[in-house]
Amino acid sequence: PITEKSNPLTQDLDKADAENIVRLLGQCDAEIFQEEGQALSTYQRLYSESILTTMVQVAGKVQEVLKEPDGGLVVLSGGGTSGRMAFLMSVSFNQLMKGLGQKPLYTYLIAGGDRSVVASREGTEDSALHGIEELKKVAAGKKRVIVIGISVGLSAPFVAGQMDCCMNNTAVFLPVLVGFNPVSMARHPFPPPRILRSLTVFPSLRAPHYQITSLLFSMSVVTLISE
Numbered sequence: 508p509i510t511e512k513s514n515p516l517t518q519d520l521d522k523a524d525a526e527n528i529v530r531l532l533g534q535c536d537a538e539i540f541q542e543e544g545q546a547l548s549t550y551q552r553l554y555s556e557s558i559l560t561t562m563v564q565v566a567g568k569v570q571e572v573l574k575e576p577d578g579g580l581v582v583l584s585g586g587g588t589s590g591r592m593a594f595l596m597s598v599s600f601n602q603l604m605k606g607l608g609q610k611p612l613y614t615y616l617i618a619g620g621d622r623s624v625v626a627s628r629e630g631t632e633d634s635a636l637h638g639i640e641e642l643k644k645v646a647a648g649k650k651r652v653i654v655i656g657i658s659v660g661l662s663a664p665f666v667a668g669q670m671d672c673c674m675n676n677t678a679v680f681l682p683v684l685v686g687f688n689p690v691s692m693a694r695h696p697f698p699p700p701r702i703l704r705s706l707t708v709f710p711s712l713r714a715p716h717y718q719i720t721s722l723l724f725s726m727s728v729v730t731l732i733s734e
Contacts, residue, residue, distance in 0.1 A: 510660045510687045565683055569653055576610040578650030582642065583615050585657035586632025586665045590617025593657055594624050616641045618665040635668025642669045646679070653681045661686040 517531050539553050553559075572579035581600075583593035593615040601611035617623045618638065619631030631637065646652045654673050656666035661684070673680035 568681055568683075572651050572653050573604075573609075573612055575651055576612060579612055580646060580649045580652045581613045582645060582652060582654045583613065583657065584617070584638070584642070584654060584666060584669055586618035586663045587623070587627065589657040589659060589663070589666075590615070590619075590632075591624055593617060593655075614645055616645065616669075618663070632663045632665040635664040635671070638665035638668035639672045642672055650679065651681070652679055653683060655683045655685060657685045659687050661688050 514535055516534050520528060520531060523531060542554055569581055572581055581597075583597050584590070585593045594617060597613040597615040600613040604611045604613070616638070618634075619628035622628060623631065642654065646654075652673075654669055656669055658666045666684070670682045670684055673682035
């Protein structure tokens with residue numbers, strides 16, 4: 508899987524001093540933001556036309572939900588670091604909405620609950636049932652819910668279960684899956700086969716030999732799979 512490969516830029520990271528470590532990590536992040544002509548043809552980047560198109564499509568769906576403050580909800584979900592990113596993004600987006608005088612409509616789910624935001628809880632992201640139960644709790648009574656599941660390697664059952672749940676109730680849920688690896692490399696059972704048949708898989712953003720870099724950008728720009 509792409510997420511398990513090392514980046515040639517950081518092959519001598521263990522020999523670098525603090526200043527060079529920061530420089531190398533910055534170079535890794537910069538790969539995501541290369542213009543399409545600069546990037547290796549094997550991979551797409553944030554500025555690739557297909558990626559931008561997909562992001563605009565998802566943003567449009569989010570805008571539709573934000574127009575329904577009493578019945579809409581946007582859920583960001585993940586396990587471990589992915590869940591912590593979901594927490595940080597939902598809090599940030601809600602602060603922006605409050606600043607605009609609007610009702611906050613973002614929430615987060617993290618495998619293992621709030622304790623996992625500050626302390627690792629091994630094994631909690633391996634339960635698809637746990638993911639489904641948590642999603643149903645936060646979505647109860649809502650008319651339209653966008654669920655943005657984050658799983659870098661497309662390997663977390665916690666998120667896979669939520670995607671499955673969404674596909675079984677598309678009248679309410681719109682699933683969006685975020686990850687680095689192509690679907691062909693997803694760990695069984697993520698996503699379940701019926702999701703692969705039901706969802707339109709947009710072109711993926713694949714960072715070459717991407718492993719060592721800061722996670723802020725890593726979690727924000729990746730593969731988007733939506734309705």
